[in-house]
Amino acid sequence: MSLSLRTVALLAATALTVGGVAACSSDSPGASGAAGADCITDFDPAIDYFPDKQSVEYAQNFDIEYHNSYQVLTVRQPGQPDEAYVLTKCGAPAPDLSGDLANAQQVATPVSDLFAESTTHLPSLEALGKLDVLTGFASADFVYSDAAREHFADTGVVQFATAGQVDAEAVVAHAPQALVTGGFTDPAFAVIERSKIPVLDNYDWLETDPLGRAEWIKFFAALTGTEKQAAETFDGIVAEYDKYTDLAAATAPAPIVPGLPYQGGWSVPLASYSNALYGTAHITHPWMSEPGTGSLQTDLETVFAKAGAIPLAISTSAATTVAEALAAEPRLAEFAAFRDGQVWTSSARATDAGALDIYEQGVLRPDLVVADLIAIAHPELLPGHEFTFYRRLQ
Structure with missing residues (x-):
């Protein structure tokens, strides 16, 4: 899919990156709103900037590993090589990576400008109080949530796949900090990645354990810096699920x-x-x-x-x-x-x-x-x- 000269020019003007990570400057998407307030202002490599760490207990298709200023989010699809993404705390320098991570896609977190493709992503963002970071969504046609539909209408969320296929030009023109897929391939993803926009796979639908599927809320918590809220929400879901398990x-x-x-x-x-x-x-x-x-x-x-x-x-x-x-x-x-x-x-x-x-x-x-x-x-x-x-x- 070719891009118009207008889109290429817009991308060059707006996509500010440093070492592959969206910079935390006044011109970068991650600098505004809550994400900007959460950026590191005086970086110290000895400090652990993730006081609330997540562990994955039920889901089989993703994991999170912590380093002082960045997380490694690993997503897996059965039968395919693992895909790792580096989520660096906004304001920290891009980490010096080697081996399999040397070419990993990188995202500055917490994000404030996110595109998502599946309706299964909406409840997690809503439960985390982070619907406001959603600036693009595949199509509003099959969305049930009133809160999400109101957010789309009030903020002019970009609908980038209304015909079923991803419109690469619409995504590149907006230049979000990242796009989360619905777990299926699309030819547009290669174009988007070449434009320095990270494309993050999400395979929640492949989880056969109901709690494993629900645990993907932690995937979105890693992106939005809401680990504590995710733990409280998910632990409450597990407790209720266990209660009904015992009942039956x-x-x-x-x-x-x-x-x-x-x-x-x-x-x-x-x-x-x-x-x-x-x-x-x-x-x-x-x-x-x-x-x-x-x-x-x-x-x-x-x-x-x-x-x-x-x-x-x-x-x-x-x-x-x-x-x-x-x-x-x-x-x-x-x-x-x-x-x-x-x-x-x-x-x-x-x-x-x-x-x-x-x-x-x-x-x-x-x-x-x-x-x-x-x-x-x-x-x-x-x-x-x-x-x-x-x-x-x-």
């Missing part, structure tokens, strides 16, 4: 029909994030112990043969009524769950455009998801439960 531990697993058909196919979870949530809530289905990971693509006939008589169905679907589900696939009426009126979908919090909060807030708050699932499958354990994400189709 003595119950017999409740069988369900997993999912609903979509465009002629039916996806059922194997060893996956969904099955981990089901297991915690003591829910099972006929494919629970099947080998493999991710999901199995099958058809309605196969699902009906194995699960048609099960009187409960749970789906992360946007369907809001029985009529809507049956209009898409009339044969669902033959399932016991439809006959008994026990079909639940995660559409309780949805926008008219189809954004589901279970794919947003639900990623950070698996405790709320598990509470809903327990109340569906074992209602006697949570009488009077107020559902967050799920609703029973009427």
Whole structure:
């Protein structure tokens, strides 16, 4: 993708870097607002500038290592080489790096000018009180959070992937301190990196442990200097999740029909994030112990043969009524769950455009998801439960 002369000129005028790290000067993005206030003003190499350190306990796909004035944030994708990013405290000199880190992308922290690609990133920034650092987002079309949507409208956040692909020119023209990806490759990333804008991979969606996925809040805490807030928030989520784990531990697993058909196919979870949530809530289905990971693509006939008589169905679907589900696939009426009126979908919090909060807030708050699932499958354990994400189709 080629860049206009206007964009190249703008980049040259605005992208101030020192040794690959955004400088903490009055002209740099990191110098304004809260980030500027947190910059080191009298650097001493003997001082540890990270009094609140994070440890990663549940997530498998990132780690954080501390040095006096910088962090090494390592992100991994199974089957691919690890990717390391150097996060240097604003006001400190660029560290002298060697070996695998010699060519690592570097970011001055805390950031005050960040682009992010996935809706799963929004709850972490919101919980950390750092939505204000978000200056660019892929597309507002499928965002559920009212706070995020208001922030986009009030501040003119750059939408850089409204057509599904990243617009490199839009990113380079703004020149953010960093762009956090949604965990998928895009040809634009190479162009953005060549423009000295760090592109940081985020693989939260690859975590199969619900707490591991929620723990990516610490990734954003490392970027925004909110380690203490992240620890308090995450520890509270773990405590709630453990409470619901203990609550369901003595119950017999409740069988369900997993999912609903979509465009002629039916996806059922194997060893996956969904099955981990089901297991915690003591829910099972006929494919629970099947080998493999991710999901199995099958058809309605196969699902009906194995699960048609099960009187409960749970789906992360946007369907809001029985009529809507049956209009898409009339044969669902033959399932016991439809006959008994026990079909639940995660559409309780949805926008008219189809954004589901279970794919947003639900990623950070698996405790709320598990509470809903327990109340569906074992209602006697949570009488009077107020559902967050799920609703029973009427």
